[in-house]
């Protein structure tokens with residue numbers, strides 16, 4: 024049983040540190056890429072310094088989805104693939120909350136694929152981190168929707184046969200207003216991407232290639248210089264008027280983002296797309312409420328329902 | 337004119353006979369869905385609500401998108417109206433197909449009023465009083481040629497108003513309320529159609545004028561203002577009264593109107609209703625709302641309820657309050673989507689994986705839809721548990737009048753309790769009721785809780801401990817048992833012991849009460865027990881069931897492989913009484929009183945009672 028109450032509480036208003044934010048010891052296999060994602064997330068929260076009680080971490084099911092147990096914030100562990108609609112309820116039910124969702128490639132792109140599309144198109148204010156290991160980790164090595172053709176899994180012992188999805192294209196297409204890509208071996212980059220995602224007002228997604236050392240070793244070596252791979256960052260437009268800036272990537276340019284998404288493996292890393300103009304569902308619903316209440320002149324709940332019943336007489 | 341009631345000199349004599357007194361009447365309007373016959377029913381129901389009459393309606397809607405045959409049945413009368421009536425006393429047939437399909441529902445001696453422009457009744461059928469009325473041409477003449485036959489419904493309303501001596505000022509007031517706000521022409525045309533319909537019987541019917549018996553005010557009228565609405569609206573308004581400000585759903589007949597009302601109403605109350613991509617997302621979003629301390633609702637009909645089952649299990653495990661409405665319709669699968677059935681009971685109670693003790697409530701009539709919606713939310717909050725509100729297609733569209741609720745006394749303030757929780761806060765204490773700290777709440781210890789679907793310790797952290805799993809299962813079970821112990825005894829009518837106890841749940845309440853009276857009138861000692869809290873069951877049932885030779889459970893589902901309906905099966909398992917038997921049917925319609933009397937007669941082996949059913953009861957409208 025947890026010894027949660029034994030440790031002395033931090034003084035009220037104390038800055039959030041990794042120590043305060045640490046909860047259960049992660050149950051991941053030694054060497055799992057997810058450890059680095061967790062370490063980066065602590066750094067993100069240290070930088071953001073949100074009020075402790077306003078942070079919520081939620082997840083579906085999978086190795087990666089165990090994340091909320093390891094972060095000492097309000098949070099929870101829902102069912103496989105459905106964390107996003109749950110998080111939409113949190114975000115729309117508590118507009119002052121900072122909602123983070125963590126999950127795997129199977130959780131997000133397979134069983135939860137439809138929810139991803141719809142949460143994205145509605146632009147609910149949520150930050151979503153997909154820890155993509157291109158395999159089903161928790162269930163021990165079945166083909167995932169991002170497994171490359173030829174990957175030998177227990178469900179495709181001869182090597183995966185089906186075309187994998189392209190996560191960046193999928194995310195862009197569904198209407199996510201912030202789409203970034205990172206790699207678990209690049210802690211600083213990961214931290215920066217998650218930080219920017221958290222600060223984005225809308226549905227923001229960071230896909231992090233996070234190696235499953237147990238079931239898909241070396242999956243992302245092609246982007247790890249140490250292993251002979253290429254780590255290529257997206258050169259973002261600085262809007263400095265310089266000649267070389269013209270060739271840089273404009274994160275507000277959807278077509279350019281799709282082009283980046285179409286690059287061959289391992290592709291580039293960084294922010295693919297950012298749309299600061301589309302309004303969030305949070306804002307749209309708040310406005311609907313404000314406008315409606317203007318019409319009812321701020322009548323009390325009792326008066327409103329009484330008026331409804333009066334019409335039924 | 338083929339009417340035997342045509343005056344000797346057409347157009348000349350006026351209605352001579354004084355109106356005959358009747359206690360109640362069943363009017364069936366049969367036409368197409370675009371004829372606005374539901375509107376006639378609505379007007380009559382609301383008129384009754386504003387008068388001394390009681391009323392109940394019954395409607396079938398076609399499952400096709402527009403058009404198609406549709407009926408609306410209204411029963412109105414003096415005293416308690418418990419069911420929509422087995423058979424009609426007055427059939428208004430708009431078309432030949434309406435006549436063909438519904439003439440069989442008319443009681444002997446009843447009145448067939450048909451549109452002479454469209455219907456040709458069978459020759460030589462003298463069972464009924466046939467009245468040929470040129471409804472279509474009459475309407476066109478009244479409203480003017482361009483309006484085509486729009487307004488026929490209001491013309492017919494005028495006819496009915498004259499025949500049954502209804503309160504014209506109140507009806508015209510209702511017409512103004514309904515069409516006012518729109519174009520003035522529409523109100524004028526509606527009133528012209530009404531007047532034309534109202535005038536027709538005066539010149540064309542010799543007899544056939546009725547008046548409802550005067551009511552014994554002291555006993556029959558509560559003196560309270562009546563409201564008239566359908567069951568789905570009552571549920572939606574019940575949620576508003578209960579302080580529900582959040583919900584999510586996906587459309588499906590017959591649940592959709594609840595979500596439509598809430599989507600429209602909630603912004604006024606500062607709330608949010610989300611239309612989701614499917615039923616799984618809907619319950620997930622609703623649970624997310626509940627997690628922020630805003631107890632939320634979702635709902636669906638059978639197929640959608642199946643999709644919610646995994647998340648419902650999570651709600652039991654995580655002890656998250658939520659109310660799930662299920663408007664039952666004919667199943668399995670898409671089944672009979674616009675017909676009534678009570679075949680989702682097992683799904684509601686046991687449909688999820690794992691041991692998932694949860695609460696299932698079933699409203700008995702439209703008024704009860706309102707009050708049980710409030711009760712469902714109260715239980716969900718108090719016991720931090722999922723609660724299913726199991727209603728059905730018949731209740732969803734039925735219009736009834738009932739006492740206006742005392743909203744002042746009922747309103748519950750919404751809103752999460754974010755007061756800081758003490759250092760010893762645990763989300764899942766073994767010795768106490770779970771009370772979640774909504775996201776956004778400070779915890780004095782600085783240790784924040786996780787809500788989870790994994791078996792967990794008291795702090796919400798995963799455990800593989802067999803002992804804790806047993807203890808937590810017990811915790812989740814015991815709180816439902818604690819709720820059961822607080823439940824009021826169910827309503828028992830009729831004799832306290834005897835030959836037969838009719839047991840019902842859900843919308844079968846009314847017909848069963850009426851059946852009980854007929855059975856007792858035939859000299860059989862019988863009772864009727866109606867159960868609103870279907871799971872967990874209220875205490876004390878064992879003793880009640882034991883007082884009758886036969887316990888006859890009437891439910892709208894199949895008798896199953898072993899010959900017992902779903903609720904019957906549960907009662908047999910729970911009380912182990914061989915006396916418990918079923919009356920089951922799945923014809924997509926509510927129970928007729930006669931079907932229940934016949935079922936009881938069969939189970940009792942009572943031939944006298946059985947013969948009672950086969951005796952045709954003539955219509956009160958029958959010529960003397």
Ligand SMILES: Cc1ncc(C[n+]2csc(CCOP(=O)(O)OP(=O)(O)O)c2C)c(N)n1
Pocket residue numbers: 084085086087088103126127128129130131154156158159160161162167
């Ligand atoms: C409804 C349902 N179906 C299947 C499972 C089994 N399951 C658990 S996690 C998982 C896939 C995990 O893969 P991924 O989402 O990529 O996460 P990872 O473990 O790789 O981090 C599956 C199939 C489940 N828990 N629930």
Ligand code: SF4
Pocket residue numbers: 050051052054055056057086087156160161234235236237238
């Ligand atoms: S199985 Fe793979 S993904 Fe899961 S913890 Fe181990 S290394 Fe990580």
Ligand SMILES: [Mg+2]
Pocket residue numbers: 085127128129154155156157158159160167
């Ligand atoms: Mg995976």
